[in-house]
Every structure is written in C-alpha cells, then in structure tokens.
Amino acid sequence: MAGRPTIADLAKEAGVSVATIDRVLNGRAKVREETARRVYEAAHKIGYHAAALIGQRMAADLPKIRFGFVLHKEKQAFFxxxxxxAEAAVRAATGVQTSVEFAFASSQAPSDYAALIEELGERCDAVAAIAVAHLQVTDAVTRLEARGIPCFALLNDFAQGVRQSYVGLNNLKIGRVAAHMLATATRQHGDLAIFVGGHRWHGHELRETGFRSYMREFAPQFRTLDALVNLETRQLTYEATLNLLERHPNLRGIYCAGGGMEGAIAALQELRKPGEVSMVVHELTPESRSALAQRYLTMAVATPLDAVLTETVNLMIEAVQNGGNSLPGQQFLEPQLYLPESV
Structure with missing residues (x-):
C-alpha cells in the first residue's frame, strides 16, 4: 500500500464502511465489540496512524474487572x-478492562488466608485463592459472597458449598496415578511412604486417599506407612526422609503429595543410588527436572498452570458479569506427567 494509509484503506482492510470507521474513531454511535476489534486489528496490520486511538476508544467502553489472587510462598518457583x-491470563481476557492484585500467605495459618481473602475482597471484584480448608476460611468466603464478591478455590478445594468453583486437578485420581506408577516401577516388595503438607490441605488428603485405595485394590503386597506431615518445607522433608531410610531399610517408594520434595531428593542423593527408591512428586521445577534426569525421580505430576489460570479468569469474569453461579462446581483439568525420558 503506497503512502500513508487512509480511512478508506482501513475500511477496505477491515471489511466495513467508511461510516463505521468514523463511528469507531469518534464514538458517535455504539459499534459492536466484534466490529471495533476487527477495525483495531486492521489498523495495526496496515499501520494506520490512529490505531492507538482506536484501542483507547475500545477500552473506554469496556466494563472494568479487578482480579485478586491469594497464593502461597512467594519465593517458591512454582508460585x-x-x-x-495469572498475569498472562488476565492480560489475555477479552471484552473487559482488567487489573490484578496478588497477596501471598507466609504461613499455613487459616487466619492468614482468611485475612488475605477478605482484604482483597475490599478492593477486587472477584477473588481466587490457594488456601487451607478451615472454618475461618469458609467464614471469610461466606462474607465475600454475601457482598457479591465471587470466590474461587485454586488447586486445593475449600469452602465447599460456598465458594463459586474449584479449579485444578482431580486429586483423588492423581493419588491413584501416583500409586500406579510406584507399584509398577518398584521391583521389590516393601514399604511406601507418603508426605502431605498438612491435614488442612484437602487436596493432599484426597491424594493420599486415592493412593491408598489403589494399593489396597491392585498392590496389597506393599505396606503403605502412616502419612508424614512436612508442612511443605524442604528441611523437614529432608530430615524425615533420612529417618525413614534409617528405620525402614526396605523402603521402596516415596510419594510427595505436596511441597517439600527437594528435601526428599537431597536425602536420596546422599544415601541411595538412583532407582533404589522410586519417588513420585508434584510439579516440574529445576530441582525435580534435574532429579528426573538423574533417575532419582520416577515421575513428576505437573499442574497445567496456563490452562488452570485461563479457566479461572474466564469463570471470574462470568461470575462478575452474571451475578455468580447458583450451584458451586468443580473444574478438573488434565495433569502433565513427566518421566525421566521426557525432560
């Protein structure tokens, strides 16, 4: 296209009339969002000088939604x-103007999660959180919902019957997947250990339940030890794994149902050769990727974060615009499974 693109050039590229371009540019009459977006994309494509103005006109007409997220352990790579x-999902949202705010819980205390959820609820139109299952958290969600602020549970379900929806993995099923992998990979019969972050993490409890149900049904030759609470900390998991290896010389497998896997990996690297003890962990991090490559891990179960947050943001927008859901639900996404040969 020779010279500076004109309104006629833009109209031709967008497949609309010159009058429609004028309405988009000057806001003289309402233009459908789909049409305005087509004009905006065409303006960028041909280098029309007022492309930025068109974008501003579009944004000015869009409803504003403020998103709030409560997460855990700000310094951890996973979070x-x-x-x-979450930031990418909010940026990609269409049909709304967006802003996003984050808060991070520094402990597993229910009061911390409840306070952060309510704090974000004062400034945001919808809140999604990772939080423990506890009455204080349920009460906080109840107060938000009563004010018309929808709340969503991420990865670990809480406030069932009150929150809008749970978005994450099917944790009961994931526990069975982990059990199948350990039972299949372990060549000798013996003991299996489970680490959970704490008994208030509903998702960890479901993973343990799924793990034990599979073992009872398909691998009764293994003995599953009592679950160990590691508070999702590296050091506590490291010390507990050293103790397990000393007290249970026939330990054949470890399932880390939550965080803290780095400690278990370090203990195995000190005292066992690769593959002597099979281990399944959650999330693909630099540490778990390295351990898979070295054969200290049998499998890592990863959360598809992009899909989880995209689904959550879409549900948050729908809840804000439609006044929430009458029936709280669950949105299960498929996990990503990583083996030593797939990293």
Missing part, C-alpha cells in the same frame, strides 16, 4: 510461575 500465568 512465581503461577503468578506469571
């Missing part, structure tokens, strides 16, 4: 990745 996925 940094989760924040980035």
């Amino acid at each position: 940094r990745d989760m924040r980035e996925a």
Whole structure:
C-alpha cells in the first residue's frame, strides 16, 4: 500500500464502511465489540496512524474487572510461575478492562488466608485463592459472597458449598496415578511412604486417599506407612526422609503429595543410588527436572498452570458479569506427567 494509509484503506482492510470507521474513531454511535476489534486489528496490520486511538476508544467502553489472587510462598518457583500465568491470563481476557492484585500467605495459618481473602475482597471484584480448608476460611468466603464478591478455590478445594468453583486437578485420581506408577516401577516388595503438607490441605488428603485405595485394590503386597506431615518445607522433608531410610531399610517408594520434595531428593542423593527408591512428586521445577534426569525421580505430576489460570479468569469474569453461579462446581483439568525420558 503506497503512502500513508487512509480511512478508506482501513475500511477496505477491515471489511466495513467508511461510516463505521468514523463511528469507531469518534464514538458517535455504539459499534459492536466484534466490529471495533476487527477495525483495531486492521489498523495495526496496515499501520494506520490512529490505531492507538482506536484501542483507547475500545477500552473506554469496556466494563472494568479487578482480579485478586491469594497464593502461597512467594519465593517458591512454582508460585512465581503461577503468578506469571495469572498475569498472562488476565492480560489475555477479552471484552473487559482488567487489573490484578496478588497477596501471598507466609504461613499455613487459616487466619492468614482468611485475612488475605477478605482484604482483597475490599478492593477486587472477584477473588481466587490457594488456601487451607478451615472454618475461618469458609467464614471469610461466606462474607465475600454475601457482598457479591465471587470466590474461587485454586488447586486445593475449600469452602465447599460456598465458594463459586474449584479449579485444578482431580486429586483423588492423581493419588491413584501416583500409586500406579510406584507399584509398577518398584521391583521389590516393601514399604511406601507418603508426605502431605498438612491435614488442612484437602487436596493432599484426597491424594493420599486415592493412593491408598489403589494399593489396597491392585498392590496389597506393599505396606503403605502412616502419612508424614512436612508442612511443605524442604528441611523437614529432608530430615524425615533420612529417618525413614534409617528405620525402614526396605523402603521402596516415596510419594510427595505436596511441597517439600527437594528435601526428599537431597536425602536420596546422599544415601541411595538412583532407582533404589522410586519417588513420585508434584510439579516440574529445576530441582525435580534435574532429579528426573538423574533417575532419582520416577515421575513428576505437573499442574497445567496456563490452562488452570485461563479457566479461572474466564469463570471470574462470568461470575462478575452474571451475578455468580447458583450451584458451586468443580473444574478438573488434565495433569502433565513427566518421566525421566521426557525432560
């Protein structure tokens, strides 16, 4: 196209009339969002000088939604990745003007999660959170919902019957997947250990239930030890794994149903050769990727963060615009399974 693109050039590229272009540019009459977006994309494509103005006109007419996210352990790689996925999902949202705010819980205390959820509820139109299952958290969600602020549970379900929806993995099923992998990979019969972050993490409890149900049904030759609470900390998991290896010389497998896997990996690297003890963990991090490559891990079950946060943001927009859901639900997404040969 020779010279500076004109309104006629833009109209031709967008497949609309010159009058429609004039309405988009000057806001003289309402233009459908789909049409305005087509004009905006065409303006960018041909280098029309008022493309930025068209974008501003579009944004001015869109409803504003403020998103709030409560996450856990700000310094952990997984939760940094989760924040980035949430930011990307909010940026990609169409049909609304968006802003997003994050808060991070520094402990597993229910009061901390409840306070952060309510704090974000004061400034946001919808809140999604990772939180423990506890009455204080349920009460906080109840107060938000009563004010018309929809709340969503991420990865770990809480406030069932009150929150809008749970978005994450099917944790009962994931526990059975982990059990199948350990039972299949372990060549000798013996003991199996489970680490959970705490008994208030509903998702960890479901993973343990699924794990044990599979073992009872298909691998009764293994003995599954009592679950160990590691508070999702590296050091506690490291010390507990050293103790397990000392007290249970026939330990054949470990399932880390939550965080803290780095400690178990370090203990195995000190005291066992690769593959002597099979281990399944959650999430693909630099540490778990390295351990898979070295054969200290049998499998890592990863959360599809992009899909989880995209689904959550879409549900948040729908709840804000439609006044919430009458029937709280669950949105299960498929996990990503990583083996030593797939990293």
